Amino acid sequence: MKRADSGIGDTLLRSGRRIGGKAAALISAGGEKALATTVTIAVTGLARAGKTVFTTALAHNLSRAAELPDLLPFFSAAKERQILGAALSNRGPEAFPFDAAMKALTGNPADWPRPTTDVSDLSIAVDYATRSKRWRMIAPKTFLTLNIVDYPGEWLLDLLLLNTSFTDWSRETLQLCRQPPRATLAQDWLTALEAADGNRPAAEEDLERLAGLYTAFLRRCSEAGLSFLQPGRFLVPGSLADRTMLEFCPFPVSDAGKPWRGSLAAALEARYERYRREVVRPFYRRYFSRFTRQVVLVDLLTALDRGSEGWSDLQLALTRIVDNFHTERKRVINRLPLIGTRTDKLLFACTKADHITRNNHSNLRALLRSTVEPSAVMVMEGGATVGYEIVSAVKSTKNVQKRQDGRTLHYIRGVPLGSTVAQDWDPGDIPDEPPRAENWPEIRITGFRPPQSFDASVAGFRSINLDRALEFLIGDLFK
Amino acid sequence: MKRQLGGHPVDETLTPVEDLELAPPAPSGGPPEQPQAALVPLADRAPPRRWSPARWFWLSLASFVGGALVVEAVDFVAGMFVRDRVLGTIFSVLLGMTLASAICWALVETRRIRRLRAVEPLREEGLRLSRSEDYEGALPWIDRAAAALGDDGGRKALIEKARDRILDTHTDASAMLIFHDTVLVPLDERAYAAIARAARGAALGVSVSPLALLDAALILWRSIRMVREIAEIYGLRPGLAGSMVLMRHLLMSGLYAVGVDVLGNVWIEHLGGRITSFVSTRLAEGVVAAVRVGRLGLLAMEACRPLPFTDRDRPGLMRLREQIVKWEE
Numbered sequence: 001m002k003r004a005d006s007g008i009g010d011t012l013l014r015s016g017r018r019i020g021g022k023a024a025a026l027i028s029a030g031g032e033k034a035l036a037t038t039v040t041i042a043v044t045g046l047a048r049a050g051k052t053v054f055t056t057a058l059a060h061n062l063s064r065a066a067e068l069p070d071l072l073p074f075f076s077a078a079k080e081r082q083i084l085g086a087a088l089s090n091r092g093p094e095a096f097p098f099d100a101a102m103k104a105l106t107g108n109p110a111d112w113p114r115p116t117t118d119v120s121d122l123s124i125a126v127d128y129a130t131r132s133k134r135w136r137m138i139a140p141k142t143f144l145t146l147n148i149v150d151y152p153g154e155w156l157l158d159l160l161l162l163n164t165s166f167t168d169w170s171r172e173t174l175q176l177c178r179q180p181p182r183a184t185l186a187q188d189w190l191t192a193l194e195a196a197d198g199n200r201p202a203a204e205e206d207l208e209r210l211a212g213l214y215t216a217f218l219r220r221c222s223e224a225g226l227s228f229l230q231p232g233r234f235l236v237p238g239s240l241a242d243r244t245m246l247e248f249c250p251f252p253v254s255d256a257g258k259p260w261r262g263s264l265a266a267a268l269e270a271r272y273e274r275y276r277r278e279v280v281r282p283f284y285r286r287y288f289s290r291f292t293r294q295v296v297l298v299d300l301l302t303a304l305d306r307g308s309e310g311w312s313d314l315q316l317a318l319t320r321i322v323d324n325f326h327t328e329r330k331r332v333i334n335r336l337p338l339i340g341t342r343t344d345k346l347l348f349a350c351t352k353a354d355h356i357t358r359n360n361h362s363n364l365r366a367l368l369r370s371t372v373e374p375s376a377v378m379v380m381e382g383g384a385t386v387g388y389e390i391v392s393a394v395k396s397t398k399n400v401q402k403r404q405d406g407r408t409l410h411y412i413r414g415v416p417l418g419s420t421v422a423q424d425w426d427p428g429d430i431p432d433e434p435p436r437a438e439n440w441p442e443i444r445i446t447g448f449r450p451p452q453s454f455d456a457s458v459a460g461f462r463s464i465n466l467d468r469a470l471e472f473l474i475g476d477l478f479k
Numbered sequence: 480m481k482r483q484l485g486g487h488p489v490d491e492t493l494t495p496v497e498d499l500e501l502a503p504p505a506p507s508g509g510p511p512e513q514p515q516a517a518l519v520p521l522a523d524r525a526p527p528r529r530w531s532p533a534r535w536f537w538l539s540l541a542s543f544v545g546g547a548l549v550v551e552a553v554d555f556v557a558g559m560f561v562r563d564r565v566l567g568t569i570f571s572v573l574l575g576m577t578l579a580s581a582i583c584w585a586l587v588e589t590r591r592i593r594r595l596r597a598v599e600p601l602r603e604e605g606l607r608l609s610r611s612e613d614y615e616g617a618l619p620w621i622d623r624a625a626a627a628l629g630d631d632g633g634r635k636a637l638i639e640k641a642r643d644r645i646l647d648t649h650t651d652a653s654a655m656l657i658f659h660d661t662v663l664v665p666l667d668e669r670a671y672a673a674i675a676r677a678a679r680g681a682a683l684g685v686s687v688s689p690l691a692l693l694d695a696a697l698i699l700w701r702s703i704r705m706v707r708e709i710a711e712i713y714g715l716r717p718g719l720a721g722s723m724v725l726m727r728h729l730l731m732s733g734l735y736a737v738g739v740d741v742l743g744n745v746w747i748e749h750l751g752g753r754i755t756s757f758v759s760t761r762l763a764e765g766v767v768a769a770v771r772v773g774r775l776g777l778l779a780m781e782a783c784r785p786l787p788f789t790d791r792d793r794p795g796l797m798r799l800r801e802q803i804v805k806w807e808e
Contacts, residue, residue, distance in 0.1 A: 070644045073657045358614055358648045392648075399614075399647045464648045 035142035045297030046153045050351040056101040057393035061460040071460035072467035077478040084127040096122035110450045118238040119151035135479040154232035158280045166269040170250035181309040185220045189213040198265030207247045214249035225306035228317040293345045305445040308437035322375040347387040353464045354392035356427045357410035358399045366432035387472045392464040396448040414448035544738040552692040581696040588707045592716045599718035601785045609655035617654030628714035637662040669712045674776030677705035681772040682765035691740035695733040706779045713783040721782030732771040
């Protein structure tokens, strides 16, 4: 009898323990889940600003932060050994080509990854130990899921079309195209436009020809270093299957009233509206409406190097992008609690900071600020935090100093693109505010090859201010 | 400009120990979010205090307690003589030996501290660099720091790590912050452990020692040993100014110990001398001793570090409390 009793007691005790253990595990798992955060960061930027390299280096360094906290000394979660590990997941049809980019950067010889041609996603789950006492009581560790969305920079300006009618867009684009530097590049297309009669019945070959000329013009502009180029899909179509979607162009709309249905002008407008409805709107809905944090990568240096025309085009593009953020924040839906998403942190990052000498870094930061800030004021007044940083996600040069006639001369040392020997390069002095056209600074920016024989299995990318950018973007999310 | 205070010349620029505001207990919400906190020396924060009636009160109380201390010790030994001559002799010899050995020990500890290099030259330059946006100052400073700090306790490895982290594009201010986080923060942890050990030792010793004079000697000896340990952890000793601050705090600690002991005895008698009142009073004396030693330890950390604390890792007694109650070596 006694034995049986103790048997029941043991069983009870054991199952009690098991239930208790499970409950404890459940509670701690629940705590971890309860504290877990997901954030989507859009890495945006105009073409060739270095988005792919930025995303790749950020993902790699973050995933190595647990073993190599030295990599990101100004990212507090890494510095304070809070990060326990990070796992990348980039599966699915729209996966960010992380492996391909890493292969390019770590190959022999190492090279820069290919620019983005379609939209892609990358998700990083960062396990970390909770820091503050309050959170530690709920769970000792939890995780932060970081979704990074990368897409061709050309598409960013398409978002502006959402709030622009065909008439307005045509007027503005044509006005821009009749001025230098576009006037000469647009010559063919403008001539064709003048010859075309908007009241004629629309013919497929007319549409195709005009769109073809307009696309060729956009390509010439892109090669000339201009940035304000719409629509972006004309340059990088991505996975767009239906080519007729891209067969339209701006067209001078007569003041005589709406063109008749079936006319060339009406067909162009209908195509524009369809492009807005079926290409831009879904892209916006799918990716842009859910971001709360954005990085806008800007390549000021190449624009400075290209001269005043390229520069003012970049400035125009930037102003319009920032205005767009502001308009989106003001939309009624985005003001609703719980439903609305509003960008709450916006970081302007000037890339390729390793292309200039370090004594010019503070000037470059000031230049970035004075270029963007006038338009960013509206966004800041709306309550978003705006940050400015100069970055280089993969540092490919070193700073060297030489003494000459009692003066210290600053150079950067790196292997220029297309060469195999390191060279000392003097990129010139960067102004701290946008220069005037008549007094354009002499700046020589050249591309450099990425650091060679980089072993990603043991090391992270050496970078400039990538850690500060991370701190700004996600530093506050670590509990 | 010098002024006289309790017989010790004190530099006007120094912050009196009582004025130093150690960090208030962290709110339950966790540490304040100041990731890039600037390095600000503690001394910059508290303005020096003027002479006040309170000062006079403390001074007279200190002299009173000091007098009472001597009288009590003499009384104790005299009491032993009254009971038995041999007993009296033994106790007077013991008391003399305890005092003499405590002083000797203190001297030995002080000499060991003197062997280290003074922190001042490094600290002044370090403070300037941590506000500088130039590029070429930090690495030479770190070389000098490496030479001064030596290799004990893995400091060389830490410095190497810091050097490895600093890129040529980090400004001097950034580089100094990296040095601070890489080298000093781990050393701070060790210093905290040393302080916790000393505070526990002092608390225990004071709780069991029967004599006020012994309390004072114990606290003095344990404190000096702790300061030496902290100095060895950082590899640098406090300069003249820092030593003066510590010395004053040390003397005040001794006086506190005596004062608390005397007050405690009065209290025990008032409560009727029961065992509970005896134990609780002794424990209270121990806690006071621990707090005094702990505060001295924090000041010693501040005095020995080649860079001042950042706002983020400013030391506080609350942080120390966690270490002390852990009760493990």
